[in-house]
Amino acid sequence: MAKYILKRLLISIPVFIGITFLVFLLANLAPGSPVDLLSAANGMTQEQLDAYRTYLGLDKPLVYRYGIWILDFFRGDMGTSTAFNQSVSALILGRLPATLILTLSAQLIAMVIGIPLGMVSASKPHSVWDSISSFISFIGSSIPNFFIALVAIYVFAVNLGLLPAFGMYSGTTFTSLGDLLWHLILPSSMIALSLIGNFIKQTKGAVLEVLNEDYIKTAKAKGIGKFRVTIKHVLRNSMTPVVAEISTGIPFLIAGAVTIEKIFSWPGLGSLMITGINNRDYNLITGITAVIAIIVLVCNILLDILYTWLDPRIDFKTMDK
Amino acid sequence: MDKTAVQKKRSRENGFFYNFLRRPLAMFGLTILLLEIILIFLLPVMLELDPYYMDTPNVNNAPSSEYILGTDTLGRDCLARLCEGGKTSIIVGTVAVSISIAIGVPLGMIAGYYRGAAEMIIMRLADIFMSLPTMILVLVLVAVFNPSLAVIIVVIGIVGWTGVGKLVYAATLSVRNKEFIDAAKAIGTSDFVILCKEVLPNVMTPIWMTLAFRISAAILTESSLSFLGAGVQPPQPSWGNIIAAAEQFVVLATRPWQWIPAGVCLFITVVAFNLIGEGIRDVMDPRTRKR
Numbered sequence: 001m002a003k004y005i006l007k008r009l010l011i012s013i014p015v016f017i018g019i020t021f022l023v024f025l026l027a028n029l030a031p032g033s034p035v036d037l038l039s040a041a042n043g044m045t046q047e048q049l050d051a052y053r054t055y056l057g058l059d060k061p062l063v064y065r066y067g068i069w070i071l072d073f074f075r076g077d078m079g080t081s082t083a084f085n086q087s088v089s090a091l092i093l094g095r096l097p098a099t100l101i102l103t104l105s106a107q108l109i110a111m112v113i114g115i116p117l118g119m120v121s122a123s124k125p126h127s128v129w130d131s132i133s134s135f136i137s138f139i140g141s142s143i144p145n146f147f148i149a150l151v152a153i154y155v156f157a158v159n160l161g162l163l164p165a166f167g168m169y170s171g172t173t174f175t176s177l178g179d180l181l182w183h184l185i186l187p188s189s190m191i192a193l194s195l196i197g198n199f200i201k202q203t204k205g206a207v208l209e210v211l212n213e214d215y216i217k218t219a220k221a222k223g224i225g226k227f228r229v230t231i232k233h234v235l236r237n238s239m240t241p242v243v244a245e246i247s248t249g250i251p252f253l254i255a256g257a258v259t260i261e262k263i264f265s266w267p268g269l270g271s272l273m274i275t276g277i278n279n280r281d282y283n284l285i286t287g288i289t290a291v292i293a294i295i296v297l298v299c300n301i302l303l304d305i306l307y308t309w310l311d312p313r314i315d316f317k318t319m320d321k
Numbered sequence: 322m323d324k325t326a327v328q329k330k331r332s333r334e335n336g337f338f339y340n341f342l343r344r345p346l347a348m349f350g351l352t353i354l355l356l357e358i359i360l361i362f363l364l365p366v367m368l369e370l371d372p373y374y375m376d377t378p379n380v381n382n383a384p385s386s387e388y389i390l391g392t393d394t395l396g397r398d399c400l401a402r403l404c405e406g407g408k409t410s411i412i413v414g415t416v417a418v419s420i421s422i423a424i425g426v427p428l429g430m431i432a433g434y435y436r437g438a439a440e441m442i443i444m445r446l447a448d449i450f451m452s453l454p455t456m457i458l459v460l461v462l463v464a465v466f467n468p469s470l471a472v473i474i475v476v477i478g479i480v481g482w483t484g485v486g487k488l489v490y491a492a493t494l495s496v497r498n499k500e501f502i503d504a505a506k507a508i509g510t511s512d513f514v515i516l517c518k519e520v521l522p523n524v525m526t527p528i529w530m531t532l533a534f535r536i537s538a539a540i541l542t543e544s545s546l547s548f549l550g551a552g553v554q555p556p557q558p559s560w561g562n563i564i565a566a567a568e569q570f571v572v573l574a575t576r577p578w579q580w581i582p583a584g585v586c587l588f589i590t591v592v593a594f595n596l597i598g599e600g601i602r603d604v605m606d607p608r609t610r611k612r
Contacts, residue, residue: 014445015445015448015449015452016452018445018446018448018449018452019449019450019452019453022449023453023461026461026462026465027461027465029465138592138595141595142537142588142591142592142595143588143591144541144544144545144584144587144588144591146544146545146548146564147564147584147587147588150564150567150573150580150584151581151584153573154567154573154574154577158573158574165570250454251451251453251454251455252454254454254456254457255454255455255456255457256456258456258457258460258545258549259545259548259549262549263568273457273460274460274549274550274551277460277461277464277551278550280464285461285464289453289457289461292453292454292457293452293453296452296453296454297452
């Protein structure tokens with residue numbers, strides 16, 4: 001087990017270096033460098049521009065700069081954002097909680113709704129609940145989340161005036177949990193909408209498979225109540241594919257967060273990323289993508305560990321292949 | 322006589338089109354999609370619509386007999402822009418997915434057939450691409466190369482190769498040791514010919530099965546990008562950048578005709594492709610066919 005986790009970590013390192021180098025390379029291939037933007041705006045002399053370029057380290061070869069960048073990254077230093085004139089790591093740390101609150105609550109909503117619906121539709125195929133859940137999962141996976149989010153603002157914020165249309169707090173800072181949750185309802189449920197379908201499908205498939213197993217028949221034959229069979233035997237054994245769903249869902253979650261954060265002016269990483277891209281802020285773009293890559297890679301490893309806890313039959317020697 | 326008739330009937334009943342045409346939902350999706358494509362391409366010609374003409378005195382007109390879907394903030398005909406945006410979406414979706422297939426299929430086959438170093442390099446490359454969410458990777462790429470229609474198509478296409486590549490790789494692994502490959506090798510067939518004539522037909526099934534879903538995903542990616550301002554650039558319309566008008570609160574709250582039709586069209590298109598996709602998958606996948 002420990003050996004397997006170590007191996008997974010070791011495989012993740014080249015992937016992390018690969019993706020950060022790719023993004024670093026791309027960001028530096030970009031036509032409009034911050035120096036160009038500055039000279040266009042201020043009409044600086046050539047000497048001043050050269051001095052600025054040296055100050056930013058843009059006169060060194062690319063691989064050298066990448067080496068410096070990655071070493072600094074692990075020391076927690078991602079350079080200075082040219083758009084905000086502030087340390088990138090401070091900016092990211094400041095925005096990360098908002099994104100985590102948004103994405104985790106979306107994930108939670110999707111699970112709380114999706115898993116029970118999946119279980120019900122598996123145990124009662126062709127029932128009303130089965131039809132409702134297939135309908136929800138189809139709509140959820142087909143509807144563009146930025147459009148449905150705007151419709152939701154139009155209905156719940158503009159016309160009904162029930163929920164706030166933007167921001168994380170009513171004021172400028174955190175006042176109460178209730179206020180935060182009130183602002184969280186619309187954005188997180190909009191992200192959840194696109195995730196629910198996958199949870200329904202995965203849970204339904206897994207439960208259908210488990211229900212056919214002999215040990216369920218045995219449990220029923222022993223006279224264990226239906227409720228206990230479902231909770232103790234079916235649920236536990238059908239959770240493995242659901243966990244897999246969480247891990248494959250993480251990239252979608254982050255991607256969905258970008259558009260939703262922009263629509264609801266949610267002060268998270270996604271809206272920071274858009275600002276970085278609009279201002280050609282290399283340091284900010286590479287910093288955010290590196291942090292997102294780490295989140296994705298770490299989550300995948302953690303979920304693998306969760307796998308074994310849920311299903312001790314998984315053999316790590318065969319998973320190495 | 323009887324036996325061959327039965328066999329013929331059975332083989333016809335196993336045929337792709339025989340089964341696909343008998344799926345009401347899939348046929349519904351296909352009909353909607355064809356109807357939409359015809360409308361998008363015919364309406365502008367029939368009604369002589371111009372998506373770029375600014376009728377300055379008539380800005381923000383509500384739908385009327387002159388402008389069926391009203392005009393936008395610059396006085397342009399919303400129906401004209403809706404059709405033009407639809408062309409963009411359909412083109413981006415189909416061309417981008419073709420690019421993903423053109424990259425993913427050869428790379429997946431090479432990785433699965435030769436194994437060794439090629440496998441190591443190609444599959445690690447796929448892991449690298451997959452460690453970032455598609456949307457983030459596309460955003461970075463588009464920002465670097467300055468968004469234009471061609472750049473967006475190519476970028477969405479390139480980023481999508483990993484999904485295709487992994488499927489083809491898995492399928493290639495499962496056929497590479499089959500007898501017919503050994504037989505081809507034994508008679509001295511070159512690797513290139515084996516890959517094209519023996520391996521390729523056997524690894525395409527998972528690609529066809531996921532084709533429609535890939536197109537709808539590409540359309541959604543493009544519209545999200547355009548919505549964020551990192552995709553198709555105005556004045557060229559795209560459903561995404563038309564909907565982006567609703568980011569202005571006035572438009573969102575008081576001029577629904579400027580953004581809702583584009584969203585509805587986008588939704589219908591994605592639904593149509595997904596219905597077709599489910600039909601194709603159910604027909605091609607023997608495990609779900611009987612359901």
